[in-house]
Amino acid sequence: MTExxxxxxxxxxxxxxxxxxxxxxxxxxxxxxxxxxxxxFHHFKNKEILFNELYxxxxxxMIEGLQEGLNTEISLLEKIGYIWGYSLNWLxxxxxxxxxFQEFGNSPVISKITREEAMNLFANIAEPIIExxxxxxxxxxxxxxxMDYFQxxxxxxxxxxxxxxxxxxxxxxxxxxxxxxxxLEK
Amino acid sequence: MTExxxxxxxxxxxxxxxxxxxxxxxxxxxxxxxxxxxxxFHHFKNKEILFNELYxxxxxxMIEGLQEGLNTEISLLEKIGYIWGYSLNWLxxxxxxxxxFQEFGNSPVISKITREEAMNLFANIAEPIIExxxxxxxxxxxxxxxMDYFQxxxxxxxxxxxxxxxxxxxxxxxxxxxxxxxxLEK
Amino acid sequence: MTExxxxxxxxxxxxxxxxxxxxxxxxxxxxxxxxxxxxxFHHFKNKEILFNELYxxxxxxMIEGLQEGLNTEISLLEKIGYIWGYSLNWLxxxxxxxxxFQEFGNSPVISKITREEAMNLFANIAEPIIExxxxxxxxxxxxxxxMDYFQxxxxxxxxxxxxxxxxxxxxxxxxxxxxxxxxLEK
Amino acid sequence: MTExxxxxxxxxxxxxxxxxxxxxxxxxxxxxxxxxxxxxFHHFKNKEILFNELYxxxxxxMIEGLQEGLNTEISLLEKIGYIWGYSLNWLxxxxxxxxxFQEFGNSPVISKITREEAMNLFANIAEPIIExxxxxxxxxxxxxxxMDYFQxxxxxxxxxxxxxxxxxxxxxxxxxxxxxxxxLEK
DNA sequence: CATGAATGAGGATTCATTCAT
DNA sequence: TATGAATGAATCCTCATTCAT
Numbered sequence: 001m002t003e004x005x006x007x008x009x010x011x012x013x014x015x016x017x018x019x020x021x022x023x024x025x026x027x028x029x030x031x032x033x034x035x036x037x038x039x040x041f042h043h044f045k046n047k048e049i050l051f052n053e054l055y056x057x058x059x060x061x062m063i064e065g066l067q068e069g070l071n072t073e074i075s076l077l078e079k080i081g082y083i084w085g086y087s088l089n090w091l092x093x094x095x096x097x098x099x100x101f102q103e104f105g106n107s108p109v110i111s112k113i114t115r116e117e118a119m120n121l122f123a124n125i126a127e128p129i130i131e132x133x134x135x136x137x138x139x140x141x142x143x144x145x146x147m148d149y150f151q152x153x154x155x156x157x158x159x160x161x162x163x164x165x166x167x168x169x170x171x172x173x174x175x176x177x178x179x180x181x182x183x184l185e186k
Numbered sequence: 187m188t189e190x191x192x193x194x195x196x197x198x199x200x201x202x203x204x205x206x207x208x209x210x211x212x213x214x215x216x217x218x219x220x221x222x223x224x225x226x227f228h229h230f231k232n233k234e235i236l237f238n239e240l241y242x243x244x245x246x247x248m249i250e251g252l253q254e255g256l257n258t259e260i261s262l263l264e265k266i267g268y269i270w271g272y273s274l275n276w277l278x279x280x281x282x283x284x285x286x287f288q289e290f291g292n293s294p295v296i297s298k299i300t301r302e303e304a305m306n307l308f309a310n311i312a313e314p315i316i317e318x319x320x321x322x323x324x325x326x327x328x329x330x331x332x333m334d335y336f337q338x339x340x341x342x343x344x345x346x347x348x349x350x351x352x353x354x355x356x357x358x359x360x361x362x363x364x365x366x367x368x369x370l371e372k
Numbered sequence: 373m374t375e376x377x378x379x380x381x382x383x384x385x386x387x388x389x390x391x392x393x394x395x396x397x398x399x400x401x402x403x404x405x406x407x408x409x410x411x412x413f414h415h416f417k418n419k420e421i422l423f424n425e426l427y428x429x430x431x432x433x434m435i436e437g438l439q440e441g442l443n444t445e446i447s448l449l450e451k452i453g454y455i456w457g458y459s460l461n462w463l464x465x466x467x468x469x470x471x472x473f474q475e476f477g478n479s480p481v482i483s484k485i486t487r488e489e490a491m492n493l494f495a496n497i498a499e500p501i502i503e504x505x506x507x508x509x510x511x512x513x514x515x516x517x518x519m520d521y522f523q524x525x526x527x528x529x530x531x532x533x534x535x536x537x538x539x540x541x542x543x544x545x546x547x548x549x550x551x552x553x554x555x556l557e558k
Numbered sequence: 559m560t561e562x563x564x565x566x567x568x569x570x571x572x573x574x575x576x577x578x579x580x581x582x583x584x585x586x587x588x589x590x591x592x593x594x595x596x597x598x599f600h601h602f603k604n605k606e607i608l609f610n611e612l613y614x615x616x617x618x619x620m621i622e623g624l625q626e627g628l629n630t631e632i633s634l635l636e637k638i639g640y641i642w643g644y645s646l647n648w649l650x651x652x653x654x655x656x657x658x659f660q661e662f663g664n665s666p667v668i669s670k671i672t673r674e675e676a677m678n679l680f681a682n683i684a685e686p687i688i689e690x691x692x693x694x695x696x697x698x699x700x701x702x703x704x705m706d707y708f709q710x711x712x713x714x715x716x717x718x719x720x721x722x723x724x725x726x727x728x729x730x731x732x733x734x735x736x737x738x739x740x741x742l743e744k
Numbered sequence: 745c746a747t748g749a750a751t752g753a754g755g756a757t758t759c760a761t762t763c764a765t
Numbered sequence: 766t767a768t769g770a771a772t773g774a775a776t777c778c779t780c781a782t783t784c785a786t
Binding site for chain 3: 576577578579580581660661664665666697699700702703706707709710711713714715717718721722725730733734736737738740741742743
């Protein structure tokens, strides 16, 4: 990846979050990235493609570290805890990326293909969560709900700590996981 | 409210959801509403004001029935259950409105004043939830978290049932509330 | 037709001829027509549609008078002579329109539908010429050639007189028709 | 001429015909020619110069063979017939080149200098035709008209045979010349 | 000679808003 | 109230040309 291409992605992330997709001129992205307008279109065929590439790039960044931690031999519960902890931390440390997911997770600008590629990235992260729903360790339920509940609680928690940064203490973090887990327990 | 004004609000709701604020031309709203472009600006000084009025109108519609049910003398727990049940039902029955809140809850187009007005509408609905956090009935926590947790679980649940309509059974609804509640219980 | 719409067509005719389709900015057309850019797109959905409407409009103008003269009962030869004379005169008196046909007769910007509509306009003008090829009055040939020969000679002649206006005398006009006709005669 | 330079000219010919001068990006020409954009500007200072060089190159190709055949001692009439036959054949066998002349013969992109150079190439081909007009062999007329008539009939004929390839038979070819000649004969 | 990333001026089109009817 | 033609600033994108490698 060229330096300029990366600069464009960085500028685009900030601007799309702050102003939304349709309210962010490509000229502004280029300006913030310190390149000419033409350069933007040299690297990304059009604005939509830029957006889709950005989406995948952010997803990849988030997953990168997660993958590695899961390769070790640990129990299912430990895996769940690890995924929760890692994700929570990563999202809190990357507030822009978190807002990006929140705002654009359902955006029609993201193409089917991009969505599929993103799904594939998450395949082996989703696995332990699905496994959990079938493990007998928790209330009887179905995988789709557990998956959505996990993600929902995660987002709710991050959003909360982002709104009240002073509440982001070890104690409150533990409590959040506890609430999540107590909800599921038999 | 004139018939035409209402038609404009109805058309705007659908279009804003489907296409986003900045990607929805006022001309298209007018067309879908069956009025001339000029007519739209006759009723709403500009696009932003139309959006803000729409936001408040949707909020009011949701609260309307909720208020009444809370006026009776019932226990705190019953109130919480009532709010949860009513909201869940209303949102599921009004999917467009739900999507509207999801997409635009954080939109910068909503003015401070509009946001305050909306807050006021929810004042006595928020009350029981805040009371709960101080009631000793649940894990020790602070009101802001309980509030966000309530809303987060609610949205998570509705979103889930919207994605999997066939899962929207009495049993699963109860289970969702149970999970929410178990999470909080001491 | 609005006054402004007509002004746009007039300006477009001159500019397209002088500069070609792709080298004529819509902004310039609007400027020459004395209207705002937006007005141009209010009347013509896009540049190509403007071009196609212009093409048809010019064709219609040329045919208008021609049609009437053919409705009378005159011999085949007289009809041919009339068509030749009328067309030659009209084209010489409308040099811009002539150049327009020359430059853009084969332009890929003209859509199939436009081409068909134009053909229909010429249906009963083409008729006598086709009839001629089957009349036995001339060398044995086939209609398609006679048609192309007629048009080719017409264009050649007009082009010539346009290049050398001082040669545009009654005598030379007669001679041109004579050459055309001698070529065909048995 | 380098291989690459020739490849650029070949690609340019096809693309200019198909899309017109202003609608043909230099990047596309380079791509079709299998070279880098920079390479194109290495061989031709700019797009206009490329176009002018292409024009002259095509003219030269057409004339090449014609010149030789005229150097022999034959009668005026034979010369005329030879020019007609050779040109007709060459144009039919080089349809792209023919379309190129048709479309761009009057293009303002061709510079005065280029136009003069092209004229010079045709000097001794034009000679017999001009001589014809003064020979007394044909109707009394003036050289400019004979010249234009010759070229007009030639183009008309080629165009016709290109539109109806199945009509391109020896018989029809003779007839075309006959019509051309009968038109002129006293 | 050859390359292709980078440039930025230019052009087609859109759209919120106005205003005369 | 209602209309829709008119406006022109704003935006996405293209493309001839340059230049460092």
